[in-house]
Amino acid sequence: MQSLSGRKKNVVNKKMTIGEKLYLPAIIGGMFVTLKHFFGKSKTVKYPEVKRNFSENYRGLHVLKKDDTGAERCTACGLCALSCPAEAITMTAAERTKEDKGLYREEKYAAVYEINMLRCIFCGLCEEACPKQAIFLTSEEIAPANYDRGDFIFGKDKLVEKQHHPVGKIRGGGPYSKEHYHQHGKNKSIF
Numbered sequence: 001m002q003s004l005s006g007r008k009k010n011v012v013n014k015k016m017t018i019g020e021k022l023y024l025p026a027i028i029g030g031m032f033v034t035l036k037h038f039f040g041k042s043k044t045v046k047y048p049e050v051k052r053n054f055s056e057n058y059r060g061l062h063v064l065k066k067d068d069t070g071a072e073r074c075t076a077c078g079l080c081a082l083s084c085p086a087e088a089i090t091m092t093a094a095e096r097t098k099e100d101k102g103l104y105r106e107e108k109y110a111a112v113y114e115i116n117m118l119r120c121i122f123c124g125l126c127e128e129a130c131p132k133q134a135i136f137l138t139s140e141e142i143a144p145a146n147y148d149r150g151d152f153i154f155g156k157d158k159l160v161e162k163q164h165h166p167v168g169k170i171r172g173g174g175p176y177s178k179e180h181y182h183q184h185g186k187n188k189s190i191f
C-alpha cells in the first residue's frame with residue numbers, strides 16, 4: 001500500500017549478528033544513557049518545595065474580587081458561566097438586603113459561586129466576559145492537587161479574595177509578584 005506520509009518503512013526480518021545475540025553491548029549502551037542522565041543536570045524541580053517561576057501572563061487560580069470598599073464586585077449576572085466552554089461555573093443569585101449593603105456592591109449578588117477545577121481549562125474566557133471586573137485568573141497560584149474529587153469544587157470560601165488588591169494588577173507584576181508571594185509564605189494561600 002502507498003504511504004500517505006512518505007515515511008513508511010518496510011520491516012525486514014534480518015538475522016541478528018553475534019553482538020546483538022549477546023545483548024551485552026545493548027545493555028551497556030542503555031546503562032550508559034541512564035548514567036548520563038543520573039549525573040547530568042536535573043530538568044525537574046522538587047515541587048512543592050521548589051516552584052518554577054510562572055510567566056506573567058500565566059492563567060492560574062481564579063479570584064473573585066472586591067472593590068475598594070471591600071464589597072464583592074460580582075453581581076451574579078451569569079456571563080462568566082455562559083462564556084465558559086467547559087461549563088465549570090455554577091452560581092445562585094440572591095438579592096442584597098439593607099444589612100448586607102457593605103458586603104456586596106450590586107443589588108444582586110452571588111450567594112453561591114462555584115468553579116469545578118476538574119472541568120476548568122484555564123482559558124480565561126470568564127475573566128474576559130465579566131462586565132464587573134469581578135473574576136480574574138491569577139498568575140502565581142495553581143489549583144492544588146487533591147485526592148478527593150469533591151475538593152476540586154471551589155466555592156466562595158476559596159475564591160473570594162481575603163485581602164483587597166486593586167483590579168488590573170492581578171497579572172503582569174502586580175501585587176501577586178514573586179516578592180509578594182514569598183513575603184506571604186510559599187505554601188500559604190494569599191487570597
Ligand code: SF4
Binds near residue numbers: 084086115120123125
Ligand atoms: S478559565 Fe475558562 S474553563 Fe475555567 S472557569 Fe473560566 S471560562 Fe471556564
Ligand code: SF4
Binds near residue numbers: 076080081091129132
Ligand atoms: S463573575 Fe462577573 S460575569 Fe460572572 S456572574 Fe459575577 S459579575 Fe457576572
